[in-house]
Amino acid sequence: MRTLIRKELKIMFKEKGTFFWLIGLPIIFIVLFASIFGNSDQTLTIHYLDQDRSALSKTFIKQIEKMKGFKLQEETSKPMEEQVQDIKNGKLSSLVVIPRGFEKKMKSGIHTQILLYRDVTSDQTVASIRAILQNMSSQYREIKLQDSLLAMGKTKAEVTKTLQSPISIKEISQHSTKVDIITQVIPGFTVMFVFFIMINMIQRFFKEKDSGMIARLQSTAINPIHYLLGMWIPFVIAVLVQCTTLISFGYFVYDLKLGNVLAIMLLVLCLSLCGTGIGLAVTFLISGENQGVVLAQLFSMGTAMVAGLWMPIELLPSFAQMIGKFTPQYWAQQGFQDVMLRGADISDIWISLMILIAYGLVGLIIALICFPRFIRSATN
Amino acid sequence: MGTILKVDRLEKTYGEKKALQNVSFTVSQGTCFGLLGPNGAGKSTTMKILTGIIQADGGNIHIFGKDIKKQSKAILHQIGYVPQSITLYEQLSAYDNLVFFGEMYGVYGQPLKQRIAEALEQTGLSDRAKDAIKTFSGGMKRRINIAAALLHRPKLLILDEPTVGIDPQSRNHIFQMIRSLIKEGMTIIYSTHYMEEVEALCNDIAIIDHGNVITQGPLNELLEKYSQKAVYIEAEGLSGIPQLNNVTKIYEEGQGWVLETDTITETMAKILHLASRNNWHLKRLEMIRPSLENVFLSLTGTKLRD
Structure with missing residues (x-):
């Protein structure tokens, strides 16, 4: 054995493709996602057109500017009609217009409107802008009420008490570490690419079979179970090396917070048993290499999406979240994030560990049942 | 010489197809036994059953006096098997491949290193030991393929079509290897559909066709028994051969004529006499060497390569 x-380890080492699929490609994904989303400017640009160009309209603009997460961009290069056409053509998501006479109407106490032109397909972006404008509108209403109450002879304290909302929101952070893109993508892509080992396993076993190597080795009186273990263990080692490399990369390059290292190591071990166990089962269940590779890719990519490896699972539709909970990837990702973000230790992630082991064991049992058929097909 | 292998009424069926039907033969110790037959005759199936790769549906095999069904492990440790396909790891070096197969046969450490050195010497590939197999020619791969089955010093070497698709030079090298192994006392079973290889290497043969052994015995005896003796004549200006006594059949072949007869010398003397009397300008007059092709033809009515 x-x-x-x-x-098998020597062959893996000589096959440069192995490193690319298991380590190179995930690193490319991590770097790409971390670069795009990790350092991205999260501010939302509000395109506006100030037709009034008065002191009040400028004050209004400045008040929006003070809000965090928003950037204002005045659109003066084109006439408004053309900009509205740009929205229709999908080139612009929204346009805030302060119409002429804004200051005059405000001073005269006449109701005035701020116009929000929007692309109906950009609900998510426009919702934030609409909320800002409504907030501004409320603030103006509050000032108007305050002035009226003061004019009625109320004291400042009475006015403040009257205008105070019956409820207030207090933010209490439960996490010691900030949830960021790094703690999403590094464990996420590590877990996703662990299951790519299935492709390597399918290719290696079928190469052994098709080349006649399995038949030849049978003539050496090898115990078939020893053969199975001798072929499987190198893949377990490969996944351990893969996870260690990717997590270390995250730690050294992106300052990934590891949390309880022992818990992370246990998760990696269980994940490797799970991925390779399922890989063995798929290898012996399928009838051909191509079929297996397609299946493995579908499984790895498809389940990664619903398991919340690409983006936080909370952002997925509820049915996808439900499906995700049936995947081993979900439990692996939860385990990693519990340890890295929430300071969990081994006792806190036992469910994740057990579920990963259970998936791996089911895979191994299926593999053991189907292995004799695979050997027969290799020798006849 | 004692019997090293006894195959008795071997049967194997794949689905509806009977691959082997009552295959029986024996192999004596220290001989090179040729298993000759066309493609699909059942040679590889027989080899795989002998090496424990697949199980027979019926019949018995005794190797070294032991029943393969009961003592397969003990038997297989004394057998070297060279399959028809080149089963080596292309990415690994010749040396690493030999280490792998040596260890799979239970040879480790210094003895293995020594045997690998000997095997590389024998194959003439010592200088390429560290090169990856994928850089080797087909003939070189075949030689390493054979060497991999010799590292545990088996008593019986089973070669299944070991020269398929290689150049004459590599074939000669392999023949030299096999001859030296026979000299060392190893028993060899050599399966092939090339009759010239059997004629060049083997003492005893069995001819197999459609899963049946149609004849077996010492090569010379079979050639004597089944091959038709004949004389070939080629002469300028000769338009026909007169009927001669003891000549059973005359037919054209190439630029000349073949005369089938049991009295070779008498027939050749008569031809020389006729040539002198009729002023034939003789270009060739020779005895046709009996061949396994003729043996196969006379037993099956078809040519070996049909």
Whole structure:
């Protein structure tokens, strides 16, 4: 068995593709996602057109500017009609217009309107701008009420008490570490690419079968179970090396907070048993290499999406979240994030560990049942 | 010489197809036994059953006096098997491949290193030991393929079409390897559909066709028994051969004529006499060497390569 393990590790080492699929590609994904989303400017640009160009309209604009997360951009290069056409053509998501006479109407106490032109397909972006404008509108109403109450002879304290909302919101942070893109993508892509080992496993086993190697090794009186273990263990080692490399990359390059290292190590071990166990089952269940590779890709990519490996699972539709909970990737990701973000230790992530082991064991049992058929097909 | 292998009424069926039907033969110790037959005759199936790769549906095999069904492990440790396909790891070096197969056969450490050195010497590939197999020619791969089955010093070496698709030079090298193994006392079973290879290497043969052994015995005896003796004549200006006594059949072949007869020398003397009397300008007059092709033809009515 040692001979088989050593041989298989040597072959893996010589196959440059193995490193690319298991380590190179995930690193590219991590760097790409971290660069795009990690350092991105999260401010939302509000395009506006000030037709009034008065002191009041400028004050209104300045008040929006003071709000965090928003950037204002005045659109003066084109006439308003053309900009409205741009919205229709999908080139612009929204345009805030302060119409002529804004100051005059405000001073005269006449109701005035701020116009919000919007693309109906950009609900998510426009919702934030609409909320800002409504907030501004409320503030103006509050000032108007305050002035009226003061004019009625109320004291400042009475006015403040009257205008005070019956409820207020107090933010209490429960996490010691900030949830950011790094703690999403590094464990996420690590977990996702662990399951790519299935492709390597399928290719190696079918190469052994098609080349006649399995038949030849049968003539050496090898125990078939020793052969199976000798082929499987190198893949477990490969996943351990893969996870260690990717998490270390995150730690050294992106300052990823690891939390309880022992818990992370246990998760990696269980994940490797799970990924390779399922890989063995798929290898012996399928009838051909191409079919297996397609299945493995579909499984790895499809389940990664619903398991919340690409984006936080909370952002997915509820049915997708429900499906995600049936995938081993979800539990692996939850385990990693519990340890890295919420300071969990081994006792806190036991459900994740057990579920990963259970998936791995089911895979191994299926593999053991189907293995004799695979050997027969390799020798006949 | 004692019997090292006894195959008795071997049967194997794949689905509806009977691959082997009552295959029986024996192999004596220290001989090179040729298993000759066309593609699909059942040679590889027989080899795989002998090496424990697949199980027979019926019949018995005794190797070294032991029943393969009961003592397969003990038997297989004394057998070296060279499959028809080149089963080596292309990414690994010749040396690493030999280490792998040596260890799979239970040879480790210094003895293995020594045997690998000997095997590389024997194959003439010592200088390429560290090169990856994928850089080797087909013939070189075939040689390493054979060497991989020799590292545990088996008593019986089973070669299944070991020269398929290689150049004549590599074939000669392999023949030299096999001859030296026979000299060392190893018993060899050599399966092929090339009759020239059997004629060049083997003492005893069995001819197999459609899953049946149609004949077996010492090569010379079979050639004597089944091959038709004949004389070939080629002469300028010769338009026909007169009927001669003891000549059973005359037919054209190439630029000349073949005369089938059991009295070779008498027939050749008569031809020389006729040539002198009729002023034939003889270009060739020779005895046709009996061949396994003729043996196969006379037993099955078809040519070996049909």
